[in-house]
Structures are given as structure tokens and as C-alpha cells.
Amino acid sequence: MTVMLKAARADIPAYSPSGNECELFEKAWVRQLPLLLKGPTGCGKTRFVSHMAAKLNLPLSTVSCHDDLSAADLTGRYLLKGGDTVWVDGPLTRAVREGGVCYLDEIVEARKDVAVVLHPLTDDRRILPLERTGEVLEAPVGFMLVVSYNPGYQNLLKALKPSTRQRFVAIEFDFLPKAAEIAVVATESGLDEARVAPLVALAHRLRALKGHDLEEGVSTRLLVYCACLIDSGMGVREAVRAAMIEPLTDEPDVRAALLEIADAMIR
Amino acid sequence: MTVMLKAARADIPAYSPSGNECELFEKAWVRQLPLLLKGPTGCGKTRFVSHMAAKLNLPLSTVSCHDDLSAADLTGRYLLKGGDTVWVDGPLTRAVREGGVCYLDEIVEARKDVAVVLHPLTDDRRILPLERTGEVLEAPVGFMLVVSYNPGYQNLLKALKPSTRQRFVAIEFDFLPKAAEIAVVATESGLDEARVAPLVALAHRLRALKGHDLEEGVSTRLLVYCACLIDSGMGVREAVRAAMIEPLTDEPDVRAALLEIADAMIR
Amino acid sequence: MTVMLKAARADIPAYSPSGNECELFEKAWVRQLPLLLKGPTGCGKTRFVSHMAAKLNLPLSTVSCHDDLSAADLTGRYLLKGGDTVWVDGPLTRAVREGGVCYLDEIVEARKDVAVVLHPLTDDRRILPLERTGEVLEAPVGFMLVVSYNPGYQNLLKALKPSTRQRFVAIEFDFLPKAAEIAVVATESGLDEARVAPLVALAHRLRALKGHDLEEGVSTRLLVYCACLIDSGMGVREAVRAAMIEPLTDEPDVRAALLEIADAMIR
């Protein structure tokens, strides 16, 4: 269920579906249902949204959520202009006014007030009340809300509350199957598939260590980085270390073990 | 005790009562008693308030509470206009000045100062003192305060203090009985009742797991989402997974168990 | 020691004393001693202060304290007017300038700096220093400070420090004796005393559970609510549940037990 192939049409970001995710996105769009994407780092959630928005010819507004992102960053705030306070819409408000897909990436990272601001937008009212201006915006038919998060990070402080989750249709993403991933990495990096194959095999091996010695497995993105370095003339072992091992761990013992696995598998 | 039927009159949101909640709302309104609605996510509390406000022909002002909602967000604040600070009423102050229902959704999420601002409004004084302007507003006969929260979320940090709770007449909401819920989901989604029935049966089964493997049961809203997807042509199993299982859990073991239950009950 | 009888004179809120609290208030007033009222939720502390202020013909300024109430909210702050910062008195400063009773309700809820601002006002200096303006206000003979709190809520973080407590003469409030409470509830609700009596008996029974299953007992206010609903034609059992049980607990087991007690005592 991933990502990163060259686009067929120049203006639609390439995406090779690995399940029913495109059908589900389209049906959710038609029935005006909000959508929740779940999955690990770098498996293509962001690319998928870009792809679908372009395919359905919708404007796309993406917000990367973080610890300090508050409701006001999404809805808007008063700024001083010429001595007056003037209201300036945030990205969510603009999307509700103008329609299109509003994509909130890593929603669980945001401050709690963000999740609750989404509530009236994600039930049958489909409204965005702006408490500070007194406005109540009705979302047009052409508005769709998509959010994502990585279940691997969830903890007690950073989990979507059931009252928020239950407002979304949800899709689980995972890494691509081996053959598809080889094709993607080769296409993205320019390295031929025969030389990509052992890198992907190594990545699958390292992903199996997730939860034991590693917090997260190698992403397809790192595989592409590694293949890029090799394609630029760097030695395979050096490229693997720089792009597939050093980004995963700082523990000397774990690094040594990963390098051994890599040496055994890569030549 | 729920929600979501097409409205008889175009301007009153549909609501099919499942108990004495409509009578209680009307009597509280007549005797000027504040009202507290308790119940799980997506069981229709917000729709009920919209329904009653429209039926009694009252303006309705809804505020979704969140962690950063403070008393000033409700009562108002000073803003800069042309170099001066000008007082701008918040939604609660507007409702007290003009009358009507002021509905504070998920009140326990708000900051503690909100609850205490409500105190003088909810005893026999029925006043809203605005400390920052020095005004003391008396609530008109036509003002009613309604608040809601989900008892399932309560914890030590986020509970209504007795001194606040004891200022409200309270109603406990729960999900609809099976037959009523089938009717609601069929009406809302367009899917015929025969195809809705097994979905509702599954939902009742999953709700029984709440507190064991699931933090919260399937809401009527998710049932409607699921029926919408099926009505759009998606396979039943896929729709159930996307709308009734993925939104409930991220645990692979729990998800597998829920899918097994669904497979056994849905075909 | 409570509250809520119709006023004899139209302009004095009714209050039926249950001890020496009126005498104590008057003597504290004459000798310029600050007063501390202690007691549970809804037992009439606020009404008592309104009653005494009206009886002594004093202006009354009430401030509901909360977690975010700071000294500046009481003393005043600088606001922007026409590009300048202008000092605006808070309610405490206004009361010290103009005389009258300043009543701080639930003082332990306020931020710590509030308590200390009260210190120079509550010793023999009777002054209010405004550090930010450089003024030192001397309280006039006609100024009296009254504060209240509910000892049931006290915890380590939210307790009056001895250096603050020892600046006040203190009165302990409690609920009314049974006969007096029946009279009050009947008068306030319009329901006849015979029908009020079993409600009050039930309330006394439920109050005995405080500290075991209930955080706080039924207030006289809730009894009045309950009688109002019955007086409006609602069934007794429904009214008791909505006004005397649901506001006390969300625990299914506790609610069931309370309903059983109610059923046994009310019909």
C-alpha cells in the first residue's frame, strides 16, 4: 500500500495502490465521510492523499501537526493591522470556506483542543464554529477532512480519544510487499532492480526487529536514499550504513548487530 | 434515546425520544433549571439539544469544550480596535444577553475556571458577573444552560466537581434499543432494514466488549457510516472493517478478534 | 443554617438563620474583622452573605474564585486605551475604594497570589497596596471582607495557609435541620410540605453516605429542583432520579443502589 512511482500524468503524484484504499477514499468523498489513515513512518500516507486529491481534482491543504499546534493555528487568530485586530483564517477555516481536502498529518501530535475543534465538522452538522468571531461556517459539499497518525507511537498522553476516532472511516496502511517495493525503489533512485533487491531483503529483515531492538523499521524512504547513494557511486556497505543503519539507532551494540546482519546479507 | 431520523418539519432536526428526556427538557425550561446530559460518544446528545431548541423555537448556541477553553472564551475578552481595547462578548455572554439555549458540549474538557463561571448562572441568582468589565448580567427568563459530558472519560483531573454537578438536573443517555437503531440507520444511510439488521446486531455484540478490549463501543454514527459505504457499493466485509473495526482499535490482536466476530455474524 | 425563604421585605433576600451566624456577622462588621464561611456545597453561604449585606444596607461585590483567578483579576490591571496603558480597578480595589462587602466565594480555588494580596487588608493595617500603580489604599470603616470555601474539597495543593486562615473569624455552616429544610423546599418550589417531607427524608439518608459511596451529599438546591419538577407534573420517581440521583454519581452500581434506597423510601 505505497507510493513513490513516477506519475503517469505529470500533474498527478504517482501512487500504486496495494488494497482498496482508493475505492474507500472515493466513496468516503462521495458520501462526505471523514477519513482516518493509520500506519508506520514513511509508508506513503502523505503521498496517497496527494495522489487522491489530484485524481479527484481537489485543492489540497496539508498541516503537519506538532506538540504546539493548537486549535487557533487551524482556525485562525486575531492579528494587529494598523492598530486594529483583524481576523486571519487558519488553513482549516480556509479549506472549509473554499472546499477541497484538508489533511492533518500526525493528528495525535497536536494539542488536545485540535481534536475537539474537529468534532462539529465530523458529525452530521458539518459545521466549524469560530468562537472568537462568532461565525458558524457550514462545510460545503466539496469539503473533506483527512487525518493520519502512526499507531506505533501512541501512548496514554498521545492517543485519539474514542469520541474523536469514532467520527472517521479508517484505513490501515503497511509497507509494500517485497516485489512492489523493489520496483518503487528502483524507479525512484535510478538503481537497477537487481541491485535494489538485496537492499529490500535487508529492510524486511530489519523490520522484523521492530519492537525488540528497534523502535521502528526501515522506511521505504530510507531504502530510496540508500539506493540513491549507491547510484551516485558510493560503496554499498557505506551507503547501507549511512542510510539504513545510522538513522535507526545510536546504541553501539545494536548498531554492531545490524551491521553484521547487513554484511551477511549484502555481499 | 437517540437521533438521526429525517425531520418531520423541515426546520426541526429529527429526533426519536427513547424515554422522558423531552418532557424533562421542557419542564426544566419552564422552571428555569439548568440541564446536564450524560452519555457515551455518538448516542445523540447534541442532536437532542438541536431538536429541543428548534421545537421550543429558541436560538441555540453550541460550544465544543476543549482543554484550552477558558472562561474568557465563553464570557468575552478585550480586543484592540483602532488603538483602544474594546470588549467583545463571548458566546455565553451573548446567550445571556439575548436569551436562548447555550449548550456546552463536553464540559469536563474545559479548563476549571469555566465550571466556576457557571456557578452564579446556575443558582437562584441567575447572574453572570463580568469581572473584567464590572458588569453583572441577569439572565432573562428565556435563557437556559445545557451542558453535556461522557462519564466514560472521567478521571481524577477531569471530573465535574460536586459543587458544579449539584447545580443541574441530569439525564443519562444510552444507545437506542435494537429495533429503533435499525430504523435510524436505514433512514440515515438509505440501506434497507434487512441489510442494516446484521450490522446493528454486530454493533450490540461489540458494545458488550467495552471496558474489556475496547475503550468505547461502536456509535450509531459509525453504523450509519458503514451502511453508507455498503449503500455506495462497497463490500460488506470491507465496509465493516473500515467503519466499525479500524476506528475502534489499533491493537493487531484486538482487531483480529473483532474481524473474526464480524465474519461469523455478517455472512 | 440556611437559605431560600421568600424575603420578608422585597429587597432583602430571605434567610432563616439556624445559629448565631447573623450576630457574628454583625459583630465582625462593627469591629472590622474579616469573616470566613466554611461549609458544603449548596448549604446557603452565598445567600447568607446577600442577606446580611442587604440587611446592613451595604453594597455587595461577589467574586467566584477559580483556578485561574489571580491577584490582578481582583486588584486591577493596565489596559490599552487610545495607545496608552490605563489602570482599571478590579472588584476588590473598587470595594476598598467605595466601601461595602467584598465576598470571595470558594477562595481556595483561586491562585496562591490572591490569598497573599489579602494579607495587608486583613491585619491591623487594613491597606491594599497596588504594587503596579504604587498606590496604597486604606480600607474605609465601611469595608468588610468575607471569604468562603468548602472544607470537603481541601487537599494539599488547595488549602488555605495558616497565615491566611488566622486573619479571619470563622463560621462553620451545615445543612438545615429536617423540619426547617422541609419548610424551605416547600416555599421555594410551591410543592406542599406533605409531599416535600419524604424527599427531605431521602436527602438526609443520602447525605449519610457521603465519604463512602458519594463525594458529596444532596444539596438543598437539588431538593428544590426535585420539588419543582414534581410540582410541574413530573412523576416522583422520575423527578428524584433526574434531580437527586443522576447529579450525584455516574457509577452504575452506586446509581442502582441509590435508586433502590429511593424506591424504598418514596412510595
Next chain:
Amino acid sequence: MTVMLKAARADIPAYSPSGNECELFEKAWVRQLPLLLKGPTGCGKTRFVSHMAAKLNLPLSTVSCHDDLSAADLTGRYLLKGGDTVWVDGPLTRAVREGGVCYLDEIVEARKDVAVVLHPLTDDRRILPLERTGEVLEAPVGFMLVVSYNPGYQNLLKALKPSTRQRFVAIEFDFLPKAAEIAVVATESGLDEARVAPLVALAHRLRALKGHDLEEGVSTRLLVYCACLIDSGMGVREAVRAAMIEPLTDEPDVRAALLEIADAMIR
């Protein structure tokens, strides 16, 4: 070592010394040493400073410290005037510019930055650097810094650091001996000494309970309150309860025990 006698000269607050504290204050003044007063609530530290400042004919500036008092509250801050930011001195800066006694009451309550702002003022430099304006003020010969705190409250978070304490000459205050306290209470309240004596005896008994059932003993101030109420005609038992027992505790068991002690000793 206390307080509260009528002043001999109208313009010097009365103070009856109980040790060498007056001599120590004067010598510290002559040698320009900063002074630290330690002692329990209501034992007369504040009155002592007023007395000495008046006796030495020095202007006195008192600041009650609290949790939110910051260095800027003492030194000053920029305010907007006519569109410009204008520096406004705080009380400490004014005292340093103009000379006189600056008294910081309950210094340990203030924010940590306050203590450190005092450092350059309390070593041989005797300077107050104003970082925000770039000024460095030299304290004139006529400037003296006095601070106080109650050692009974100290805890890990709220203690004077050694690097601050070691900048002060220190005096320990305690309650007055019995005979002296009887004289003070009689003078302050107007009640004759024979009727005051058993109240003082009771206070001494209750102070012995400090650290066991009581966080702090009865202050001389509360004794004066109690005598005032009796002098106004209130019954002794009622006055003792309102002024000497209720302000000390909210625990029903402790209150009952104190009332028993009082009953045994007061009549």
C-alpha cells in the same frame, strides 16, 4: 517579641520589644547590613518593621510576596504610553533611588528570580542592576533591605537558598510571654485583663499542639479578635469557637478536641 500596643507617639506604631531586636535593627541600619526576620504567623514581624521605620524616621515600602511575584514586579517594567514603551520603576527600585526601608514580607513565597535580584544589593557592591534599561543603581546610605519569612512553611521548593540567606543578619521572632500577651490583647481589644487571661492561657495550651494536630498555633491576632467579640457582647464560648478554633482546623475530630479543651479551661 511582639506588637499591638497603642503607640506612645501618635505617629509611631506601638511595639513592645521582647529582646534585642530593636538594637539589632539599629546597628544593622548604621552598618548598612540587610536584615532577615524569621517567625510564625501573626507574631508581629510586620508591626516591628513599621515601628522601627517610624522611629528612625525612614520611609517604608512594604511588598507582600506571593507565588507569582517576579523580579520585574520589584524592579519595574516597560508599559505602553502614547505608543511608546516607558519604563516604570517597581517598589524596590523606587526605594533604592530614594532611600528608606524596603520590606519584603514572606520572601520565600516569591518566584526564585526575586531572591537573586537581591544579591548585588546585599553584598558589598550594594547595587541594583536593571538589565532591561541598562542602568546600575547604587543604593544610597539611607537604603535598608529587610525581608521576612515563616520557617514553619519551608519545604524543598520554597526555601531560601544559602547563597541568599548568608547575605542577611537574622532575628528569630516568637510569641510574647504570657503576661506581656495579656497586656497587649487587653489594650488592643478593650476587654479587661482578668477576662483576657484565660483566653491567653488557652492560646498557650493550643500552641503546644502545633506539629501534632495543628499546623500552626493561635496567633496573637486571633486572641485580639476573640477578645473584641467578647467585648462586643458575644458569649465567651461562641467567641472562642469563632475566633480561636474554627480558624485553626476543618477536621471534625480535631475541632471537637479543641472545643473540649476550651470548655475545660474557659468556664
Next chain:
Amino acid sequence: MTVMLKAARADIPAYSPSGNECELFEKAWVRQLPLLLKGPTGCGKTRFVSHMAAKLNLPLSTVSCHDDLSAADLTGRYLLKGGDTVWVDGPLTRAVREGGVCYLDEIVEARKDVAVVLHPLTDDRRILPLERTGEVLEAPVGFMLVVSYNPGYQNLLKALKPSTRQRFVAIEFDFLPKAAEIAVVATESGLDEARVAPLVALAHRLRALKGHDLEEGVSTRLLVYCACLIDSGMGVREAVRAAMIEPLTDEPDVRAALLEIADAMIR
């Protein structure tokens, strides 16, 4: 893998590579991959970046991250100018607009929102969305992001999340081998190599204690300081104590042990 030799060409900071780090930097630059530098204090990460930026003829913008550095410090903020709020770019935004290397030193120290702001810049989109202005900047070909941190400091609160780490190619830095370090210190300080050699030997001995008695080993920078002091005529033992021992520890026992080691090795 270090630093600090006099530059061959006047305008390129000297750097003597100890591995493939220069090749890796150049290839990452060519393929537009973001780079992560890991390594202990004072091992030359900052110098390496200066060297490479100068060698590739790129403008360099360095930001030292700290606990209070937020996304807005990097991206920009609104400031008041003549009564209007005007947007002012932060260093990251300037680098994205104008191209060149943007180096974020000690990235884990920064607030969490910084890491997430980097996400859209470090995947295939290479964009910097400015939520507050509504702009979306595309990084030009000539833009490169480099970040660094010291794995020795990592803890639960201060670690790069996998979703951030996996966006970078990574290099591990360590101290120089002995001979190279002697050459560097001699060149930087002016002290001859024979006198530098025992200092470097001592440093290697002390670094072996890291994790036991010492939190961190002696940096090359401290070695240069020590050699500078000796070159200025200070005694070796005094210089070693001031530049290589006192900066490492405050524990009397540890200091005594280190001095013994030094005495044994340095004469």
C-alpha cells in the same frame, strides 16, 4: 574524524577528514538528501559543516538549538512595524528562499514542534509550509538541511522520533585517532608536538572513564585550551588541572582521582 587545522585556502575552514564524511556530504548534496551528524561534544561536527559549505561554495546558516527554540524561531513571526504586523522570516525560511546549507546544531534540544516543521522539507515534497502566512515554499535545488546531535545526551524526553530520524542520511563522528589529534592540537595551540603528545595520551585515558566516573570525555577543544595555557608559560600541572580536569567534574573524589592519573602520566 575532526577539525581545527589551519585552512589551506584562507576562505575554507581547515578540516582533516577521518573517514568518508566528505564524500557522503557531497553525494547527499548532489542527490538532495538531508544529513544527520551524530557525535560527542567538541569532536568537530560544526567545523565539518563550515568546511563543506565553504568547499561547495554554499552560504551557511547555523542555528544553535535550545530548550526554548520553537518552530516560529526558525520559520519566522509577525512583528509590529508602524502599527501593522509584518511577517519576518526566520533563518530556516531565509535559507529555503535563498538556498544554501541550513545547519541546526543540537537538534534534540529544540522544542518538539521544530522537528515536525522539518518533515515536509525532508521528504520528496521538499516544501516548507508557513501556516501563519498561508505560503508554501518549495526548497530550491540549492537548499540542503543538516542537523546534528550528541547521542550521549539522549533520554526519553529528548530523543529524535523515528519519524524524524528516518528522513536523514546519518554519519557517526568520533574523536580523532591519537596521531591526528596530536597534530591538530599542536597546530592550533602553537605548542610543539612532543609536549602535546602526553596531553593527548592523558585525554585518551580520561575518555575511557566516560560513563563510569565522567559524563563525557575530554574534548579536543579542551586539549587545545590546555596546550595554549602551557604555550603561554603556565606550568603543565596547573594547565592540565584548569583546562582538562576542573571542566570535567565537581566531585572532590573524582577530581582527586583524575589529578592522580594526570600526575602519573604527565611527568
Next chain:
Amino acid sequence: MTVMLKAARADIPAYSPSGNECELFEKAWVRQLPLLLKGPTGCGKTRFVSHMAAKLNLPLSTVSCHDDLSAADLTGRYLLKGGDTVWVDGPLTRAVREGGVCYLDEIVEARKDVAVVLHPLTDDRRILPLERTGEVLEAPVGFMLVVSYNPGYQNLLKALKPSTRQRFVAIEFDFLPKAAEIAVVATESGLDEARVAPLVALAHRLRALKGHDLEEGVSTRLLVYCACLIDSGMGVREAVRAAMIEPLTDEPDVRAALLEIADAMIR
């Protein structure tokens, strides 16, 4: 290694060195190395810096650090002037622009961002980047940074990170030897050496208790205070209590023990 002798030349604060600290300061100055002073309260670190700055004829800028001192307090901030925001340099920025010694007293007290702002100033770059204005200031040859802290206070939250410490040459300060301290105290207080000697002996005895019953030993400053009081005619025992015992402890038991030691040694 202390302090407080009358200056030989009127414009250089007196300082009697007890080790190589003057030589080390001068060499650090010549080689442009930043300096870290470590030592207990009141042992003369601040006086030493004043002495050296005057001796080398350098302007001195001293900042007392505290919990709320942030990087912006040192580097500068934007202020409103006539409706515009204008940048105003902080003391560190002024020192970097104009040269001279910038002394940050008790650096560990400051907020964490302060330490990191010092990093680019304390490696070979010697620059101060002002992120908010976009300027990068190069420190002139005549700029020297000196910081100090008291290792006795260090804890997990308040320690200099190795990456900061390793940027400084460091000196450990301690109290003066007995004979030197007697001379200093006699000179500063005016009391003859014979009467000072037993006070110093007592101080040395009390310092030995540090870490057991006392958090910190008696400073030379307190010894001078004590001698001043005696020189003013106060009794020795009273002066010792006020200046050498009360400032050290509030514990009744510890105070009694210290008084016994004093009584045994002082007469």
C-alpha cells in the same frame, strides 16, 4: 583565595589572591579563552572578577542569573517605540559589540537556552548569532566571557551540560586560610584581629559541619557582618547568633547545637 581587602589603588577593588587565579585569568584573557569560576557562596568570586577587570582596565558587565533569565534577557529583544518594534541589545550583546568582560554569575540558575546561546561564543568561531534580527556578531579581541556557579547546589535539573562546561577553562575557589581570613575580616569590619580570631576559628569549625547538619558553611561575608556588629558595641554572643547562626539554619535542634559550639569557643 578571597576578597574584601581595601584597594591599594582607589579604582581597583582590593583582592588578595590565594593561588594562581590571577595568572590564569590573565593568560585566558591573552589567549581569548572563556573562564569558569567554581566555589561556595561568599568566597569572593564576584570580587575577583571586579578586581581583574579593573586591573586589566576592561569594562565589566555583570549579570546575576536566575530561574527566569532567558537567552533574550542576555541578547536583547524587540520593544515597542512609537508604534514600531525596535531591537534593544541585552547586556551580552552590548559586551560583544563593545568588548570587555561579561560576567554571568550563578550561570546554572539561568534557563537552559542561556547556556546554549553561549556555545558559538565559546568555540573557535567566537560569534553571537542573533536569530531574531538575523545578525551574526563577531566577538572582538577585547571580549572575554566569565561565568560562575556553586557546585554545592548542583542537581539533576540544574547542572551545566558537558557540552557547555567543556568550553571553559575552570578555576576552583575555596575559603581563605585562617590567617588570611582574620586579616580580611579585621580590615573590613574595623574590629581588631585579636577579637576577630575566635570568630574565624568558630567559622572554620562550623564549615566542617557542611553536608551534615548544614547545607552551607559560614561565608566570609557573614564573618564581616558579625565583626561589624561587635565593633558597633553589640555583645559577642548576640552578634554571633544574629550573623553566624540564625542565617544558617531554622531547625531548633541544629540551632541549639550551633549555639553550644559557639558558647564553648567564644568565651
